[in-house]
Amino acid sequence: MGRVFATVAFVEALTWAGLLIGMYFKYHAADPTPVGVKVFGPVHGVAFMVYVVVSVLAAIRLRWPWWAALLALAAAVPPLVTLPLEWWFKRRGLLSAPLR
Numbered sequence: 689m690g691r692v693f694a695t696v697a698f699v700e701a702l703t704w705a706g707l708l709i710g711m712y713f714k715y716h717a718a719d720p721t722p723v724g725v726k727v728f729g730p731v732h733g734v735a736f737m738v739y740v741v742v743s744v745l746a747a748i749r750l751r752w753p754w755w756a757a758l759l760a761l762a763a764a765v766p767p768l769v770t771l772p773l774e775w776w777f778k779r780r781g782l783l784s785a786p787l788r
Contacts, residue, residue: 690783693746693760697770700739703732704767739764751786 710724740761747757756777763773777783 689746689749690778690785693742693783694774694778696735696739696742697763697774700732700735700764701768701771703728703735704770707732708767736764739770746783750782750784752782756782 706728707725710722710726710728712724714720714722714725743757743760743764746752747760752760760773760777763769774783
């Protein structure tokens with residue numbers, strides 16, 4: 689489950705980056721185009737929802753403390769925060785299966 693969480697966290701951050709780039713081209717480029725937002729908006733929406741579901745499942749299966757589960761859910765809101773959170777969780781051992 690830890691690998692799934694890491695993969696989904698990376699995809700969520702990647703789609704966030706794509707959406708941010710699309711927003712730049714829509715609102716700040718010399719020749720504005722909404723294509724990036726039209727493409728990455730729905731893709732990021734799906735990635736966000738998958739990240740939330742995987743975070744809840746990982747919290748249950750990997751027996752995260754309550755603060756880790758809340759932090760994982762909160763990390764999806766600001767752009768690109770799921771990557772450093774995933775790295776930190778990996779260092780703390782939260783992405784490996786709990787010992788029985």
